[in-house]
Amino acid sequence: MEVLDKLVNVALIAATLRTTAPILLVALGGSFTTKAGIFNIGLEGQMLVGAFFAVIGSIWTGSAFAGVACGVAAALVFALAFAVLVVTFRANEVVVGLALNILAGGMTISLMKAIFGTRGSIVGHGIVGLPKVQIPGAQALLGSWAPLISGFTPIVYVSFVAVPLLVLFYNRTRLGLYIRVVGEKPEAAEALGISITRVRYIASLLCGLLAGLAGAHLSLGYITMFTENMSSGRGFMAVAILIFSNGDPLKVLAGCLLFGFADAFSLRLQTFGFPSYLVLTVPYVVALTALFALSYRARPTIIKETLASMQKLLSVDRNSAPADRNPQ
């Protein structure tokens, strides 16, 4: 019981919220592209350039918020490149996404070497981290539970507030509806006169915006430094979440909390002397298990859909068969 108390406590839940924030933001960003019918494996790279340029911007301007803006701008450039290649040039989205990820990895390391003359990581150099928001009255109201709502960086609040906003966006706004239509029934969208190209561009850029914020949170909020490939697969985990949540914000939140918890819990396990290498695999194993388990669960629907479409096909065949025999 004592061990359990040490493992699971307010600090762990607060840590969960902190580790959930970046993956939640990047997954919510990906929900725009998922809803718009684009498979966006490039989230990882957008997040990484967001993290790198947030640090650069923070050093150059001396302001954390200007740094965040720089990070978001860089992620938007990557998102735009993705959109140009995938939407306009209709290139294979997996290839483009992977190539942009590789580009992000190589570019950040090259620039790090060129600007700072070092490899590995950027620490110090006057990086200004994001301030922690102390909510007035939280201590008085919640006592020892106060760390659950107070003392996070602004981006953490943004990420959780974004969930209900996105629910409203998809259900109550015209653009949200357009994005869903373009993703689910592009022919219908075309018939309605919606520009598929424009909607997909907007979805990609909105995705870049949130992915850039997620990256900035990694390097200016979560910790105040940049390391090589510091996004460490969070973008890919987000894609896994998007696959089994279909981009629905509430399901995305549930999935992200699971990963945030796995992340925070594995960090906690490390302090108990478990081999760090095995502990570090926990979030990836959780992601894979969830992906496999939920695709297994989706099986009955797939079979049902297949049956339905086969029935449709067969009935169409039956109707059209006589017509074939009597060509007019």
Add this chain to the structure above:
Amino acid sequence: MMSDRLRAFSGQIIAVSVALLMGAIIIILVGESPVHVLMTLLRGAFGDQEKIAGTLLQTTPILICGVAACIGLRGGMFNVGIEGQLFLGGFAAAWVGFTFSLPAGIHTLAALALAVVAGAAWVAIPAFFRARYNTNEVVSTILSNYIAVLLTSYLTIFLFKRPGGWSETPPILATAYLPEIFSFSRLNWGLFIGLLLAVGVALIFRYTSWGYGVTMVGSAPKFAEYGGVNVKRQGFVVLLLSGAVGGLAGGIETLGVHHRFMEGFAPGFGFDGLIAALLANGSPVATIVTALFFGALRSGSLLLEVDTSASREIITVIQALIILSVSAQVLIRRRGDSQAGERRWKF
């Protein structure tokens, strides 16, 4: 037919040139002279016989990983997990190498066999779920890469660490070595294995009905199913074979070059192989050329790190730019054909 191929080839060349031009701009931004970087790369890759052997040494794993990627791409599967299969295969081969003592030759074969099995086993679960429940194989294989790298590090450091060593296993016995070709380089028979594999896989795709079925599933799954191909089982087998070749790449790297397994022993070869295969349009024989190109870049980048202030990752940037411009060239060439981009990389 021929002019089609010629056009595809010239398109590839144009795309590579555009990427190199963009790379030159980035090199200028990083504060180096593109000419100096290019000359350094060339000198590092082809400067003398040792450098050329070094280039071929780097080419070997890229080529084998490229063939692994080709098998997947032809069957319509993105095996992005070659990196993980490479690590598992490398560790498995090392384990056979330092645990058992067998006669020379047989020892090598046994180690390579286990590497192949390890690579196939590692991709088996994602392959099963892809074939049976249509679970996206791109994401599952990428995520399994992270686990593979951490797992092999754990095995190396916590269970099989060389006493007194840093993060490496004990050296393998000399009976398990892959013979070296020259006395002045670690270049080994692995290169020949890679070349044979590339040609062999190309022949299988060209002349066997199984190979035709795989290509058909990759390019038109519905048609293939109608034609009597068991699409699900074939998807599973294709990913398994791709993983097996990925494991082989790791085994050859261990037995031929490092003679032990160490943490982070072959970073990025799996991704380089995938890019080489994409640039070669999924053709194993063309992958020989693209792998040599990337091998030269990698080999040259070692000197780049020493002789200039640029980082060797600049070549990763160039590789990514090449793939991006190859994927974009379709529109430039066939402006009216909106489907052209979708057809590319659907084999």
